[in-house]
Amino acid sequence: MGQQMSRVTFGIIVLLLAVSALFLFKQPLPQPVTSQTGERYVVTDSAGRQVEIPRRPQRVVVLNASNLELFHAVGGTIVGRPTTEALPPEVMAAVREVPAVGITPNPNMEQIMALKPDLILGVNMPFHHSLIPVLDKAGVPILLQSLDTYQDIIATLRFYGDLAGQTQQAENIINKLEADYAAIASRNKERPAPKVVIIWGTPESFHMATSRSFAGDLVKRLGAVNVADQGDDGGGQMGYVPLSMEYVARQNPDMIFLIMHSNDEKTSAKFRAELTNHPAWSGLKAVAANRVYQLPYRLFAVNPGTQVGEAFAVLSDFLYPEVK
Template identity: 45%
Template structure:
């Protein structure tokens, strides 16, 4: 073999070797790009949970979180793959998520459906039904984040957090500013005014409770200066959001405005109130009843935390509390 030929063969071998190294480097780079970054967050149960920095497949277990995630960029990124079966959704969210698979009602989510959807993040609220999902889903390497939504501040902070997850911080912040502006209008209406003595009734077809300021609606009422008679009960536990309804106590306190939050079939709850409370002479003698100031609050805004519609909820309360002044 001539020296020239040996040089040519050697050159070809070198080129093949270099090409192999280059291809190997490119393949490794591709693998690196496919590895999602993660972050560690502390949820409302105190657990430290490792979640994707920007999840690609998210399942929301309740209506409030679905609403917040949708308006924090979930709509734009199309990252929502599972939603709860719920009537407590705005028409816009219902329409925007009409093709998203339902995973069941808040109190009975389907583990099988969630696993089938292969999410990289599941988000729920601090209730036993969602906490019970954690062991099964974590075994499948699916992180579960539990986030409470008890107050106005919870809504604002969660909306901002979801904007980080979707990578659409500007969209989330714009929504926050919109909510804050409407919220401040409601708060301003309560300045220098004396709120009427108020009662919040949480009603189902089976039972009625009085809501304290530790409840969601009670917290909103308190922000408006509402004088909630349930807070005056001596036996109320420090963190109790709901206490048994006592007709004698209500009659003694004589509320001037009554707000009714229905849970379940709205018409059925209204009928139950008429049958169980309306026939009681003590009820008929209450100032709020005599003056036609018993307000049944909109189901979608008060039966659950209304998410991005929280400012709308507090403005409705302000309308009724101060007679739209």
């Protein structure tokens, strides 16, 4: 099984990470710079592209769930959205009547252009890079963004608040998120740091999440030691590295977190069965202590946006059960 886990192709990695909005290609988030016209921004997106966009866009199309949730939270309005159910119920209800333009990895260009957008918010992945030539020719700007860390959420909320002309609403949300995070972090101060591994994937492919992934970033902020960051193959610039159960056995973590790519119970059961059938599994300290936890799909398989405080709380309860 170890060999099967290590032979995952780059194409599978791209597909998995795309749907969950946990992205491998990381650059700084957009930093607004006023152009000479005063009615436009020149921003640098997560792909390192300088893009001129309207200061107050009126016809925004969003191509992924995470950016849609954040843009909606600060009072932004949209004319097009992705075909997805990976949104909080209240957001889904608010945008249900907005025209859908296809799933995130394969948006429908004809439908997008029919909406006459003045700004498109996408993700920094190849399938959205491929849209750039057509959109450039049509004079429609697209920002390619990554949401890999807690700080990315904060920066994106502030940026979207500025775009939507709702800076105070954005700051109110940010202040609450920061206060919730500070309260949780303070409870865990001076606690012994547990050693963990975060396993992400499907029954066909398994990865370890490093601290450059969203879940890994939250774990690090809460003081835990992520074994995927250790050793010569600890991830480098990558958010995920192929799972090696032999390596995990050598590290022998205190607890194991599982993030399943599907919310289907049968698929989830198969996922766990594939892992538990590995010869090294039963010898792990975390398994013997019954400290193997499946993280909620809605908070970890898809970037939770403004629900990140709840994600922190879930992790904190697992990492430091004695602290309440």
